[in-house]
Amino acid sequence: EAGVAQSPRYKIIEKRQSVAFWCNPISGHATLYWYQQILGQGPKLLIQFQNNGVVDDSQLPKDRFSAERLKGVDSTLKIQPAKLEDSAVYLCASSLESAGGYTFGSGTRLTVV
């Protein structure tokens, strides 16, 4: 089966600019997650979707981060405006229903200068 697709693979922006990341989960996976991984740390959960509804966004910095999952398939994560501390790898993962292991994408490496 095809894996979790993410794009772009790399992105460099200046602080205060906006950026968007795209994720296409494995076909049929109802649950989708966005994680932020800062260099040297483990991934940190930002938001969890079940189909097109938000299950948990308690760790999402809502003043600058937003995410949506229209039609319960693809998802986008946006940062506006970006700060230097947002430099990280943004990982998307999906799973069948709300149980079981995740499959992760390769991530988008964001550098804010």
Add this chain to the structure above:
Amino acid sequence: DAKTTQPPSMDCAEGRAANLPCNHSTISGNEYVYWYRQIHSQGPQYIIHGLKNNETNEMASLIITEDRKSSTLILPHATLRDTAVYYCIVRVVGNQFYFGTGTSLTVIP
């Protein structure tokens, strides 16, 4: 917050078994233990999971203590390609995974 603690780093000789420990003393009765690994510049990759019985698959074995407060991931014959960061994770209600900092395993030729 992560419910697990792991040593920050370990070395293992190529061809030998790699035994990676994990403490999860606050685990609840219905929470599973999952192991993932992350090779540089890639997303985390699933290895194995278990509830209370020992588990084995083509990649590794998972040994969970009877009180479920700790577990050990065993890579039976480590290769250079097993060099990675290994994460032990307790899956909490809602199927959310909270990663710690993991164990950086270096396989030495």
